[in-house]
Amino acid sequence: MDEIEPLRIMPGTGIEVLDQTALPFEERRVVLATVEEVCEAIRALRVRGAPLLGLTGACGMAIAAQERGTDDGTLELAANELISTRPTATDLGAVVLRALTTARSAAGSDARRDALWDFALDYARARQDEDRSMGELGAPLLPVGGAVLTHCNTGALATGGIGSALGVIRTAWQQGRLAHCYATETRPLLQGARLTMWELDRLRMPATLLPDTAAASLIASGRVGAVITGADRIAANGDTANKVGTYALAAVAARHDIPFFIAAPTSTFDPSCPDGATIPIEFRPEAEVGGFGEQRWSPAGAAAYNPAFDVTPAALITAIISEQAVLRPPYGASVSRLVSKR
Numbered sequence: 001m002d003e004i005e006p007l008r009i010m011p012g013t014g015i016e017v018l019d020q021t022a023l024p025f026e027e028r029r030v031v032l033a034t035v036e037e038v039c040e041a042i043r044a045l046r047v048r049g050a051p052l053l054g055l056t057g058a059c060g061m062a063i064a065a066q067e068r069g070t071d072d073g074t075l076e077l078a079a080n081e082l083i084s085t086r087p088t089a090t091d092l093g094a095v096v097l098r099a100l101t102t103a104r105s106a107a108g109s110d111a112r113r114d115a116l117w118d119f120a121l122d123y124a125r126a127r128q129d130e131d132r133s134m135g136e137l138g139a140p141l142l143p144v145g146g147a148v149l150t151h152c153n154t155g156a157l158a159t160g161g162i163g164s165a166l167g168v169i170r171t172a173w174q175q176g177r178l179a180h181c182y183a184t185e186t187r188p189l190l191q192g193a194r195l196t197m198w199e200l201d202r203l204r205m206p207a208t209l210l211p212d213t214a215a216a217s218l219i220a221s222g223r224v225g226a227v228i229t230g231a232d233r234i235a236a237n238g239d240t241a242n243k244v245g246t247y248a249l250a251a252v253a254a255r256h257d258i259p260f261f262i263a264a265p266t267s268t269f270d271p272s273c274p275d276g277a278t279i280p281i282e283f284r285p286e287a288e289v290g291g292f293g294e295q296r297w298s299p300a301g302a303a304a305y306n307p308a309f310d311v312t313p314a315a316l317i318t319a320i321i322s323e324q325a326v327l328r329p330p331y332g333a334s335v336s337r338l339v340s341k342r
């Protein structure tokens with residue numbers, strides 16, 4: 001099976017991304033060669049998922065140097081444009097700022113451009129290695145011969161490697177440990193139904209799709225041995241922002257005494273947020289709830305509450321799987337040990 005390549009770097013030119021809004025029906029690849037095109041692709045969720053947003057941001061900085069120039073002011077402006085596209089994922093802002101620092105330490109235009117493309121290529125390689133380590137560390141936590149439930153899309157499409165939570169699921173299944181994956185549809189943009197089910201189908205892993213609203217009764221039925229999701233930002237105390245609906249899954253998992261795991265690379269931890277209340281949450285347009293694409297199903301102008309993410313309190317999280325270690329409560333101490341190493 002060919003690995004999914006959600007983003008291809010073309011140093012000196014731009015990037016080619018798999019347009020995730022067209023999946024699963026069309027594998028459409030689009031070339032992005034300007035900062036404006038990169039920002040549009042991020043806002044429209046053509047590229048998405050916290051680690052892939054980090055990689056896209058790194059590439060966006062190389063594209064800025066290519067397209068606009070390499071002086072400090074130009075690069076800072078581009079960094080701000082890229083960072084402001086989506087506020088919740090730590091990776092986007094943090095990686096763009098690291099790219100900016102890398103560029104500043106190079107002297108001369110050519111050196112700055114080369115440094116930015118090299119930074120993006122290195123970052124892409126790191127994604128692959130980190131996902132594989134998360135898979136190896138996390139797989140032993142999943143139920144032998146059992147089933148897990150996951151939310152949103154955390155696979156190759158979301159990271160550029162084998163995935164975070166879906167990478168752990170894939171590894172456990174390939175090791176012959178895990179038998180089945182349940183995937184929530186993930187309203188309103190259906191990342192589970194469109195993207196996770198597409199990835200699981202390519203992997204030939206037995207999988208079942210369910211409406212988000214059926215997750216509680218599925219867990220109550222005893223058919224799920226663990227819930228595992230990714231993360232967009234993890235605060236210093238372990239509170240975790242991820243796709244809206246994650247909090248409800250963690251609460252129901254606790255109610256029925258099954259483990260709730262988060263899988264996320266170290267780049268997703270943000271020690272500058274002391275707790276979940278300080279994590280910025282992105283709100284998406286009301287129209288995404290009142291319809292899908294061109295199709296409307298609510299009256300024009302219907303008000304909608306549409307946060308893209310919610311925060312799961314650390315107390316509901318059994319363990320956080322990173323590429324370096326499996327973190328256990330109390331997270332204040334384990335998160336601080338982990339981030340001090342980066």
Ligand code: MRU
Nearest residue numbers: 048049050154158164230231243
């Ligand atoms: O709005 P999205 O599709 O970017 O949301 C993605 C998620 O919530 C993922 O669970 C998270 O980014 C982790 S991806 C490995």
